[in-house]
Amino acid sequence: MEIKEKNEKDVVVLAIQGEIDLHVSPTLRTALKAKAQAKTPRLLLNFAEVAYIDSSGLATLIEYYQSARTYQGKFGLCCLNLSVRSSIELVRLTEVFSIFPTEAEALKSLASS
Amino acid sequence: MREAPRKIASGPKKIFKAGEVILEVRDLVQVFGDRRVLDNISFQVRAGETFVIMGGSGCGKTTLLRCLIGAQKPTSGSIHLFGEDITRMDPFEMDRIRLRFGMNFQFGALFQSMTVGENIALPLRQHSDVDPSLIEMIVKMKLELVGLTGFENFMPSELSGGMRKRVGLARAMALDPEILFSDEPTSGLDPVMTAVVDQLTLDGTRKIGATAVVVSHDMTSVFRIATRILMLGNGPRQGQVVAEGTPEEIRKNPDPFLQQFVRGEADGPIPLRMAQDEYLKHLLGDG
Numbered sequence: 001m002e003i004k005e006k007n008e009k010d011v012v013v014l015a016i017q018g019e020i021d022l023h024v025s026p027t028l029r030t031a032l033k034a035k036a037q038a039k040t041p042r043l044l045l046n047f048a049e050v051a052y053i054d055s056s057g058l059a060t061l062i063e064y065y066q067s068a069r070t071y072q073g074k075f076g077l078c079c080l081n082l083s084v085r086s087s088i089e090l091v092r093l094t095e096v097f098s099i100f101p102t103e104a105e106a107l108k109s110l111a112s113s
Numbered sequence: 114m115r116e117a118p119r120k121i122a123s124g125p126k127k128i129f130k131a132g133e134v135i136l137e138v139r140d141l142v143q144v145f146g147d148r149r150v151l152d153n154i155s156f157q158v159r160a161g162e163t164f165v166i167m168g169g170s171g172c173g174k175t176t177l178l179r180c181l182i183g184a185q186k187p188t189s190g191s192i193h194l195f196g197e198d199i200t201r202m203d204p205f206e207m208d209r210i211r212l213r214f215g216m217n218f219q220f221g222a223l224f225q226s227m228t229v230g231e232n233i234a235l236p237l238r239q240h241s242d243v244d245p246s247l248i249e250m251i252v253k254m255k256l257e258l259v260g261l262t263g264f265e266n267f268m269p270s271e272l273s274g275g276m277r278k279r280v281g282l283a284r285a286m287a288l289d290p291e292i293l294f295s296d297e298p299t300s301g302l303d304p305v306m307t308a309v310v311d312q313l314t315l316d317g318t319r320k321i322g323a324t325a326v327v328v329s330h331d332m333t334s335v336f337r338i339a340t341r342i343l344m345l346g347n348g349p350r351q352g353q354v355v356a357e358g359t360p361e362e363i364r365k366n367p368d369p370f371l372q373q374f375v376r377g378e379a380d381g382p383i384p385l386r387m388a389q390d391e392y393l394k395h396l397l398g399d400g
Contacts, residue, residue, distance in 0.1 A: 022241045022288070029244075052322075054289040056243050059250040086320030091254040 003031050009111040011042040013103070017049040020057035029060045036067035041074065042110045046103055048079035053087050065096065074098075074113050078106040129195070131161035135292065135324055136181070141190035143176055143352070150176050151187070152352040156343050160291075163318050163325040163338045168345035169374060173352040174328045175219075177345070178296055181326065182216050183207045195291070212240055215285035217295040222281060223269040229256070229280050230265030236287045255283040260309055275302045282310065286317075292324045293317060299334045311337050332375060336360050344371055 001018035012035065020028060035043055045061075047053075061077075068075045076098040080088070088094055100106035129135045136158040143151035150173045158164040168174050179185035181192060183199045191198050199210060223232045233252045237243050243251070256262050259279035269277055278301065285293060295314070299307040311334050317323040318340075329335050335342060342363045346355040356363060356371050363375065373381030 022243065025247075026242070029247075055251045055254055055287075056237075056241070056247060058254065059243075059247040062250050063247060083320070083322055086316070090316055090320070091257055 001027055003028070008103075009107050011044050011107055011110045012040050013044045013046055013107075015046040015049065019051055020053040020060075022054065022056050025054070025056040025060050028057065029063070032060060032064040033067075036064055036073075039071045039073065040068075042113070043068065043073065044076045044078060044103070044106050044110055046078050046106075047081070047084055048103075050084055051081065053084050055091075058087060058091060058093065061097065062093070074110050076100055076106045076110050078103050129160040129291065129324075131159075131322060133160050134158070134193075135160040135195060136164075136326065137191075137193040138181070139191045139193075141177070141180065141192065142188045143173070143180065143185070144188045148351075150352050151180070154190070154345075154352070154354055156354070156357060158292075158324060158326060158341075160324050161318055161322055162340045163314055163327065165335050165339040165342045166326070166328045166345065167330050167335055167342060167374070168355075169330070169347050172345040172347040174330075174345055175296060178294060178326075178328050182214065182294055183210065212288065213290060214292040214294060215288065215290035217282045217285040217293060217298055219296040219300070220274070220278065220281070223277055223284070225269050227269075228265065229261070229267045229269065229272070232269070232280060233265075233284045233287055236284065240288065251287065252283075255286055256280075258286065258313060259283045260306070275306055278302065279306070279310070282313070290323065292326060295325065295327045295329075297329055297331075298327060299329065299331050307331070307334055308337075310334075314338050330374075332377065336364075344374065346370060 001016065001020065001024040004015040006013050014031065016028070018024060065075055078100040079102065080099060088097065098109070100109065134157050139155050141151055141154040142149065154177065166174050166177060176185060180187045183202065187200055190200070192200050194210060195213060197210065199207060202210070230252045233255050234248050237248045237251060252265055253262070256264060259282050261276060261279055261283070269280065272280065278298070282298060298310050302310060314325050314327065315338055318325050327338065339360050341357065341359055343357045344355040344363065346353045350370065356366050356368055358366065363371065369381060
């Protein structure tokens with residue numbers, strides 16, 4: 001898995017590439033923990049290049065969401081493929097995460113919040 | 114560089130795309146004593162399918178399933194799972210393969226001394242280095258999937274049979290397996306929970322892209338979930354493939370043995386009792 005970072009309109013964007021499973025979710029967790037420790041005010045995960053996410057990956061996202069809530073950090077996901085979106089829907093997390101169809105829409109929403 | 118958790122031993126693996134053969138059984142024979150339980154079984158399962166094995170009591174369904182998960186060495190034949198012949202594997206190699214599939218046992222097979230949550234967490238604790246706080250979340254998500262949110266601290270003995278079955282299913286899904294094997298997943302469940310378990314199977318295959326191999330004789334469930342069906346015979350056709358096809362093909366297949374089973378009719382070629390001469394010979398002895 002690869003994570004590319006950029007800043008757009010005061011939003012930190014992490015573009016993730018690869019499958020998020022038991023092997024690689026610790027790498028994602030390390031990256032997200034660093035963002036939580038830095039109290040990143042606005043974080044967007046771009047999933048355009050993510051084909052699959054397993055339960056350990058979902059738990060990692062929940063953990064970051066819980067951390068960000070403690071400092072009112074904004075957190076969004078964008079560009080989910082059907083498999084990733086279905087995994088999130090199956091465990092009823094679509095109401096928890098802010099999910100956007102495109103990066104542009106996500107940036108617009110997160111930057112204005 | 115990929116950072117692999119310490120306990121994961123599955124190693125590099127081929128990712129199977131939808132439609133690729135993920136399981137192939139060739140000329141499988143299982144003999145117990147003088148009884149040929151499985152008789153030259155051959156079939157293929159493709160990634161993303163829900164493949165249902167059905168047949169009457171004693172036809173060899175569960176024996177076949179035990180062979181497929183490496184719990185029973187067949188007398189002859191081969192089983193290629195994820196492209197590797199598991200009939201030739203030693204236990205260590207088999208452990209590597211086991212990380213990639215889940216097994217949902219007929220009666221849950223829960224550890225009675227562990228809570229529901231500990232049972233579901235067990236595969237994750239044994240086979241991964243996932244942090245305990247994340248495992249706790251995964252357990253909650255799996256319980257939500259099977260409609261048992263809030264039951265993590267219950268003991269198996271405090272649950273009904275149907276609830277234990279659902280906990281067994283949650284545990285089988287703990288590692289997000291590429292193939293889920295299920296033995297009679299809906300037997301003993303009420304119609305609503307049967308539909309819930311069926312929907313879970315369908316969601317896993319249609320939405321997530323996993324593969325399901327289900328042993329069942331619940332006809333409503335079979336026709337709801339199956340993409341293809343394999344029917345095993347008993348009596349004179351013990352352990353043989355009677356039919357294989359899509360649900361539509363199975364419905365239209367004129368084989369009287371198959372149709373009696375699908376329609377659940379008492380009268381037909383499926384032998385319920387021994388022929389009278391055989392019975393008397395058995396009762397009175399050869400003399």
